[in-house]
Amino acid sequence: MSSVVSNTASKRLMTKGPSKYRRAMNYLAEHQIDFPFKVVAFIVAGAVLRVPQFWRFIFISYEQPGTGLYGKGPADVMLLFFWINLFTMLRAGTMSHVLMPLARFGGIQSTRKLVRFTEQGWTVIYYGNSWFVGMYLCYNSSYWFNTSEFWIGYPHIYLAPLFKYYYLIQFAYWLQQIFVLQIEKPRKDYRELVAHHINTLLLICGSYVCNYTRIGNAIFVCMDLPDVLLALAKCLNYLNFRILCDSLFVVLIAAWTYTRVYLYGCIIWSTWSEPDLYVEFVFDPMNGQFFPYFAKYIIIGLEVSLFFLILFWTALMYRVLFRVLMGTSASDSRSDDEE
Numbered sequence: 505m506s507s508v509v510s511n512t513a514s515k516r517l518m519t520k521g522p523s524k525y526r527r528a529m530n531y532l533a534e535h536q537i538d539f540p541f542k543v544v545a546f547i548v549a550g551a552v553l554r555v556p557q558f559w560r561f562i563f564i565s566y567e568q569p570g571t572g573l574y575g576k577g578p579a580d581v582m583l584l585f586f587w588i589n590l591f592t593m594l595r596a597g598t599m600s601h602v603l604m605p606l607a608r609f610g611g612i613q614s615t616r617k618l619v620r621f622t623e624q625g626w627t628v629i630y631y632g633n634s635w636f637v638g639m640y641l642c643y644n645s646s647y648w649f650n651t652s653e654f655w656i657g658y659p660h661i662y663l664a665p666l667f668k669y670y671y672l673i674q675f676a677y678w679l680q681q682i683f684v685l686q687i688e689k690p691r692k693d694y695r696e697l698v699a700h701h702i703n704t705l706l707l708i709c710g711s712y713v714c715n716y717t718r719i720g721n722a723i724f725v726c727m728d729l730p731d732v733l734l735a736l737a738k739c740l741n742y743l744n745f746r747i748l749c750d751s752l753f754v755v756l757i758a759a760w761t762y763t764r765v766y767l768y769g770c771i772i773w774s775t776w777s778e779p780d781l782y783v784e785f786v787f788d789p790m791n792g793q794f795f796p797y798f799a800k801y802i803i804i805g806l807e808v809s810l811f812f813l814i815l816f817w818t819a820l821m822y823r824v825l826f827r828v829l830m831g832t833s834a835s836d837s838r839s840d841d842e843e
Contacts, residue, residue, distance in 0.1 A: 533687045536596030540589035547586055561586040564668045573662035576712065580672060587676035592683065595626050610743045616689075621742040623688060627735035630677065635728035637670050642725050647718050651774035654722070655782040659715035659792040671717055674724060675708050696813055703810045714794035716803070719771060723807075726768045730760040750828050757825050764814050772807045775800065 532539060550558035560582045566575035599622035607621040647653035663671070681701055691697065711720035733756040740749040779785075779800050787796040 529686055532592075532683070537593055537600070540593040543589045544586065544593060557582075564665060564672070568662055571662065572664070574665060574668045575662055583672050584676045584679065587673055588680045591677055591680045595630075595680075595684070598629065599623070599626055607742070612742055617742050619689075621739055624735040624738045624742075628732055628739065631728045631731040631735065634670075634674060634677070635725065635732060637666070638721060638725040638728060641667055641670060642721055645718070645721070647722065651722075651770065652778055652782060654716075654719040654771075654774060655779050658783050658795065660718055661715050661792040663717065667717070667721070671708075671712055671720065675705075675712065678705055678708060693817075696816065700810065700813050703806055703813070707806050707810070710803070710806070714799070715792050719775070722771055723768065726763040726771070730756060730764055733759055753828060754825065757821060760818065760821060765818060768807075768811065768814065772804065772811060775804050775807060 547558060547561045551562050557579075560579045562583070564574050564583060565579040566577050567573075568575060603622040603625040604618060606625070607618050610621075612618050612621055642648055645653070678701065682705075685694075685697065685701065707723070708720065711717055733752060737749050737752040737756055740752060779795070783795055784793075785795055785797040785800075786793045787799075
């Protein structure tokens with residue numbers, strides 16, 4: 505892939521880490537469209553030609569006869585692999601061929617700002633769609649503002665088709681983000697971001713395998729909306745729409761505080777207090793039950809460690825809000841200098 509995006513990503517990797525690893529990462533950074541395109545095309549061709557098992561890369565597996573629901577199993581890894589490659593291709597292609605021309609049309613000249621705009625623009629596109637689907641699932645569920653339904657009837661083994669696609673695609677996106685972290689220019693809070701990604705992946709994987717997907721859906725919804733608003737505010741900042749950027753930043757602060765601090769705090773409290781009321785604490789993997797009593801503390805530990813990161817970023821964002829109120833344009837204190 506020959507573009508500002510891929511060349512910039514490759515340069516960021518040149519001097520870091522073991523040579524074999526970095527050579528591999530450099531290759532992937534330079535071929536973010538063509539390499540995954542070959543993988544995706546090979547899989548799609550195999551599925552069209554009805555090569556045995558190739559359909560599992562594209563379509564969800566383990567349909568339960570007569571129910572319209574789907575279970576879980578090792579073949580789900582195949583779908584994750586397909587979507588990781590698809591996301592890599594879509595991200596690089598959208599950044600290079602859609603967002604880069606849009607940024608230039610908007611008057612952005614700096615190479616660094618061009619790349620940052622495309623990164624944030626892709627974030628707006630992905631999280632906007634994932635939040636919309638997650639909200640639809642959450643709103644039409646029994647646990648919409650009713651946290652006891654996270655636990656009533658546990659284990660929740662079988663999933664509706666849209667729900668299973670949603671959860672696995674989210675999982676694939678976060679796995680692909682590990683690669684993105686390696687090729688994007690490190691921000692000031694790089695270590696916190698790595699910790700956040702690892703924590704998030706542990707929560708997603710654990711909740712999916714151990715049948716805690718209802719609470720997982722609620723957490724996704726709480727996290728996705730602020731990401732959309734933050735990335736959009738940064739795009740407006742790069743385009744020098746200062747008034748719109750600052751106004752949206754104030755909306756972001758309100759949404760972030762409500763969803764990531766208050767609502768997510770309610771979810772943590774639910775994990776602490778409600779399983780004792782509704783869950784039979786049993787470890788019986790053959791029947792989908794992964795809930796010995798100590799598992800509650802593992803879940804809480806992961807949720808709370810993520811919450812501390814959220815509080816850290818919340819403090820930084822309120823510092824930016826103070827600057828805005830004092831007449832200084834908003835910038836993201838979590839990142840490198842946005843000016």
